[in-house]
Amino acid sequence: MRRPLRKAAHLIWVWIRTAPGTYLWLAALFVTTVALHLMSPHLQEEFLRRRSTNLHQLSQNPVRVLITSAFWIDGGRWLPYAALYTVFHAPAEHWLGTRRWLAVVATAHVGATLISEGVLGWAIHQGRAHEAAGDTLDVGVSYALAGVVAVLTYRIAPPWRYPYGGAVVIFYGVPLFAGPDFTDIGHFSAVLIGLACYPVTRSRPRTPDLDTGAKRGVRTPS
Numbered sequence: 001m002r003r004p005l006r007k008a009a010h011l012i013w014v015w016i017r018t019a020p021g022t023y024l025w026l027a028a029l030f031v032t033t034v035a036l037h038l039m040s041p042h043l044q045e046e047f048l049r050r051r052s053t054n055l056h057q058l059s060q061n062p063v064r065v066l067i068t069s070a071f072w073i074d075g076g077r078w079l080p081y082a083a084l085y086t087v088f089h090a091p092a093e094h095w096l097g098t099r100r101w102l103a104v105v106a107t108a109h110v111g112a113t114l115i116s117e118g119v120l121g122w123a124i125h126q127g128r129a130h131e132a133a134g135d136t137l138d139v140g141v142s143y144a145l146a147g148v149v150a151v152l153t154y155r156i157a158p159p160w161r162y163p164y165g166g167a168v169v170i171f172y173g174v175p176l177f178a179g180p181d182f183t184d185i186g187h188f189s190a191v192l193i194g195l196a197c198y199p200v201t202r203s204r205p206r207t208p209d210l211d212t213g214a215k216r217g218v219r220t221p222s
Helices: 002-017 020-037 041-049 055-060 062-071 079-096 098-125 131-135 142-155 161-177 182-196 208-215
Strands: none
Touching: 002 079, 020 041, 020 062, 020 079, 020 098, 055 062, 055 098, 055 131, 062 098, 079 098, 079 142, 098 131, 098 142, 098 182, 142 161, 142 182, 161 182
C-alpha cells in the first residue's frame, strides 16, 4: 500500500510543481477567501466593491482594480475553483508554459473586463441601463478561466477539437440570448479572446520541469 501511495503523492507533486502559476494563484485565492469569511456581510460587500472592476473604479484606479479583482472570489466558495483550476488552468500551464499561460490569462481577464464594461458604459450613456450599474460589484477570476477553457481547444487533436470548441462557444454563448448582462458579454468576450490566442499555442518550448519529470518515468501532460 505504501508504494502506490508514494507514487500517487509523487505524481500529484509533479502535477502541482509543473504548474506553479496555477497553484500559487489558487493558494492566494484560498487566503483571500478565508479573509472574506472573517468579515461581516456589509464589510465584505464594501471591501469587494473597492476592488471591483466596475466603471467607477476603472475610472479612478484602473491598473489597481484590474490586478486586485483577480484575487477575490465573489460568493466565498473556494473548492469549486480548486477543481476548475486543476481541470483547466493546470493543463493549460503544463501545455503552454507559465509565461504563455499567464499571457492568455491576463489578456482574457483584462480584455473581457474592458469590453464588458465598455458595453455597459455605452448602455448607460444610451439610457438602456441605470447609472447605478456603473458601481456594481464585479470581481472574480471567471473571465480568465473562460479564456483558458477556450484556448485549450487547440490542445485537443481533431476531430474532437471541434465538438469541444463548439461546446465552449454554446455554453458561454447561450446566456447572451437569454437576458444577457455585462458579465455574460464579458465571459463570451473572454472565450473569443482565448480562441484568438492560437498564435501563442504554436512552437511551444518544453519546460525543464516537465522534461525532468518525464526522465524520471513520470507521465507528464506534454
